[in-house]
Amino acid sequence: xxxxxxxxxxxxxxxxxxxxxxxxxxxxxxxxxxxxxxxxxxxxxxxxxxxxxxxxxxxxxxxxxxxxxxxxxxxxxxxxxxxxxxxxxxxxxxxxxxxxxxxxxxxxxxxxxxxxxxxxxxxxxxxxxxxxxxxxxxxxxxxxxxxxxxxxxxxxxxxxxxxxxxxxxxxxxxxxxxxxxxxxxxxxxxxxxxxxxxxxxxxxxxxxxxxxxxxxxxxxxxxxxxxxxxxxxxxxxxxxxxxxxxxxxxxxxxxxxxxxxxxxxxxxxxxxxxxxxxxxxxxxxxxxxxxxxxxxxxxxxxxxxxxxxxxxxxxxxxxxxxxxxxxxxxxxxxxxxxxxxxxxxxxxxxxxxxxxxxxxxxxxxxxxxxxxxxxxxxxxxxxxxxxxxxxxxxxxxxxxxxxxxx
Numbered sequence: 030x031x032x033x034x035x036x037x038x039x040x041x042x043x044x045x046x047x048x049x050x051x052x053x054x055x056x057x058x059x060x061x062x063x064x065x066x067x068x069x070x071x072x073x074x075x076x077x078x079x080x081x082x083x084x085x086x087x088x089x090x091x092x093x094x095x096x097x098x099x100x101x102x103x104x105x106x107x108x109x110x111x112x113x114x115x116x117x118x119x120x121x122x123x124x125x126x127x128x129x130x131x132x133x134x135x136x137x138x139x140x141x142x143x144x145x146x147x148x149x150x151x152x153x154x155x156x157x158x159x160x161x162x163x164x165x166x167x168x169x170x171x172x173x174x175x176x177x178x179x180x181x182x183x184x185x186x187x188x189x190x191x192x193x194x195x196x197x198x199x200x201x202x203x204x205x206x207x208x209x210x211x212x213x214x215x216x217x218x219x220x221x222x223x224x225x226x227x228x229x230x231x232x233x234x235x236x237x238x239x240x241x242x243x244x245x246x247x248x249x250x251x252x253x254x255x256x257x258x259x260x261x262x263x264x265x266x267x268x269x270x271x272x273x274x275x276x277x278x279x280x281x282x283x284x285x286x287x288x289x290x291x292x293x294x295x296x297x298x299x300x301x302x303x304x305x306x307x308x309x310x311x312x313x314x315x316x317x318x319x320x321x322x323x324x325x326x327x328x329x330x331x332x333x334x335x336x337x338x339x340x341x342x343x344x345x346x347x348x349x350x351x352x353x354x355x356x357x358x359x360x361x362x363x364x365x366x367x368x369x370x371x372x373x374x375x376x377x378x379x380x381x382x383x384x385x386x387x388x389x390x391x392x393x394x395x396x397x398x399x400x401x402x403x404x405x406x407x408x409x410x411x412x413x414x415x416x417x418x419x420x421x422x423x424x425x426x427x428x429x430x431x432x433x434x435x
Contacts, residue, residue, distance in 0.1 A: 075113020106376025107142020165212035358418035
């Protein structure tokens with residue numbers, strides 16, 4: 030299979046997807062004559078019970094958790110996933126609400142956070158162990174053993190190719206089964222491009238503009254100053270499509286398994302790049318299949334520089350939350366002015382209190398709160414940002430407090 034042809038096909042799909050993302054995320058609901066009523070919720074991270082209670086309090090969903098917000102716009106700033114154990118319930122809730130809100134003339138906009146990107150790319154470092162249990166079924170034990178056998182065969186093949194040693198003894202099997210519990214296979218399948226969650230997650234934008242505000246999971250770095258929202262979304266979609274095409278190619282070449290994690294893939298890419306680099310350039314030839322393959326996948330070794338993974342990318346950049354306001358006030362203003370927005374609403378926080386607050390003369394609003402009710406943060410302080418007619422307020426289960434313009 031030609032990886033170039035595969036990537037071109039994936040990029041074509043990514044361009045179409047990025048265009049659709051821009052259309053979905055930016056305009057006000059159909060028929061709206063003024064700025065829409067917008068409610069913003071920060072990181073959820075599997076706290077489905079808490080976020081459901083908050084949405085009911087906000088009157089965006091009814092007692093049966095169905096959309097009741099009419100033409101309102103709900104923006105979730107990313108990180109629906111990881112840490113909490115109710116990931117499946119959380120994803121199901123927002124996927125369903127997105128459809129119900131659109132049918133009612135409203136909108137649910139879910140942004141891609143760094144945790145969504147990590148899961149889509151097969152990096153599971155923050156997945157709650159209990160999450161896998163919610164994906165397990167009556168076939169899980171059989172499928173776990175089948176995948177273990179495939180994994181051992183693949184590792185044996187890789188050991189031979191790299192002149193290394195590999196032994197699948199009892200200790201190895203015990204450790205592998207512990208790291209790949211029942212439900213792990215089903216979870217990984219659900220995150221693939223054709224998976225029930227992976228397909229949806231790949232449609233999420235990294236940034237949207239509604240009225241005069243830019244919504245993003247983290248922030249816009251100076252390195253991205255001048256990049257449009259449409260370009261940010263297209264770049265992220267193309268990067269993920271490139272990774273998916275690279276995985277497909279590596280599977281076809283026996284370099285990876287369909288459920289190989291990102292770390293396993295990167296390890297193989299680095300091995301193959303090292304093999305190519307050990308051959309003098311004058312002796313490299315496309316007639317050497319391994320050299321040919323190594324050259325085709327070497328771009329995957331640079332994935333740490335991609336916008337969806339880089340520290341200065343919109344899913345990771347901490348400037349809005351961490352920058353010294355006096356030192357960077359002009360820089361932040363320039364970034365926002367170049368984007369043509371009055372303020373930036375970020376899904377991050379600037380301290381352990383996890384409170385919704387403003388920075389940079391009210392031009393930045395941080396929305397990450399302790400949403401969890403029990404799983405990982407030990408408490409919970411659920412809150413939402415409510416935007417109406419240019420006024421911003423913080424809504425908790427206890428009441429409402431003005432933030433900007435009231």
